Amino acid sequence: MTDMTSDLSIVAASRRAGPTLLTGFALSLFASAFLLFSVQPLVSRLVLPRLGGSPAVWNTCVCFFQAALLLGYGYAHLASTRLQPRAQILLHMAVLASALVLMPLSLGVAAPPADTSPIGWLFALLTLTVGLPFVAIAATAPLMQTWFAGTTHPHARDPYFLYAASNAGSLVALLSYPVLVEMTLGLSEQLQLWSAGLVITAAAVLACGLAALLHSAAPVTMPIIRMQATPVAVSERLRWVVLAFVPVHGKRTGEKFEPLSYFRRNGPFGRAFAVIAKRPMPTATIGVIGLGTGALGCYARPGEAWTFYEIDPMVERFARDNRWFNFMSGCGNHPNFVLGDARVNLTANPAVQYDVPILDAFSSDSVPMHLITREALALYFACPKPGGMLLFNITNRYLDLPAVVARIAAEAGMPLRHLRVPAGDDILRQPRVEGLVMVAQGGNLDAFAADGWDEVTPGPVLWTDERSDIFGVIRWR
16 A cells, blocks of 8 residues: 555656656756857857957867867766765756856957967956856756656656757757847847846756756666777877868969959959059058968059968968969069958057058958958058058858948948959859949049949948848848
8 A cells, every 4th residue: 555655646746747847947958058059159259359260269269169068068977977966956056156157248358469379368268258157058958857867757767858959959049140149139239138048047947956856756776788889990080181272363374474363354453453553643552451372462563562461371371382373473562461360460550551451351252250340341441541442352152242341331421332243254264253442431433433333232231340140141042
């Protein structure tokens, strides 16, 4: 009779711990995964204007988040294997409470020293500001599955189906960020909402932990099966792939260095330099953001001083190596090179000015968003000397970037003209190319209008360091 009563009480507890308990755990896991995957693009966007988009910055962010994820999983493993459920829950509540002390999330306004690598500074900044919240969230999913496995729920013996909830949260976070979050919210608003989300999720996790204790089942000893893992071959451990890519923006025809492809004579840059050459005022200094193969340097004229800003040292080495490309030695005026993110370098040297700054940092249809925001354009227009103008290579197969720049120019009252040259059908198969030219307030682009450059309808969204909208400028056809 006693055994039957005990069985009936367990069944009753299981029913009480059924849908409500499962729903609470599933929603908490969904929310924690959403926070985990949404904070990564958010933090990366925050550091972009300060540090630029160099590979070192992106690699440091990726390395940090992977290390923090591993640390969170390690903490969850140790807690679940060394501590009793009650101690696990108390410890994790303490970790989450410590993370909440750092809310609202903020990276501050400090910048790294200009003469040192940003890697150590960025890693330390992320560790101090995002580290604890990220580790706490990363550990939440495995810990909550352990707690659920110890309840009287009918599915407690196999809690891994709860991965569906966390996977859904991860997927929704990754898809909603470019499509919804980035389109409608500024970075400061995203920080506030993420911080509020952490508070709510921490409360939900606490409630789930208490519910797990309330509906805890008697511990069940499961046999441990140890399997011998097949050793990994040394060749598999040492596999590596080197990917090197240099955008080929020009060609050498015979012994004559001729800018072709994106920079051909009948393209936007060739026609722009033809108009500039007819101006009464001389052009003494040219600043180019983006080096490529250096083909643009073929437009250099005697007496002009050219400076190329290039973020990738490998691109600079290839462009200057005559075994690969000869544009720098064959048609350039011995230009200067500045390595590193152009926006960061220009911000650190506000006195630098050029007659014609050129933006050519869009390779392989990638979009360095921090180079085409309102704040970035304001920086570029501090560069041109009086009477100068700004040129863009805005070619992109998938995004309507001219509309983005036109909106910024319209907000600032700056005249802008656009030229699109279709792909050639000759033997060289020249690609389609688009260019923009802008001048400061009070200037005019009549000579460009006479050459066939047209006006651009501004896009609906003003891109700033706070907010941008990639999804809204996709060319769907």
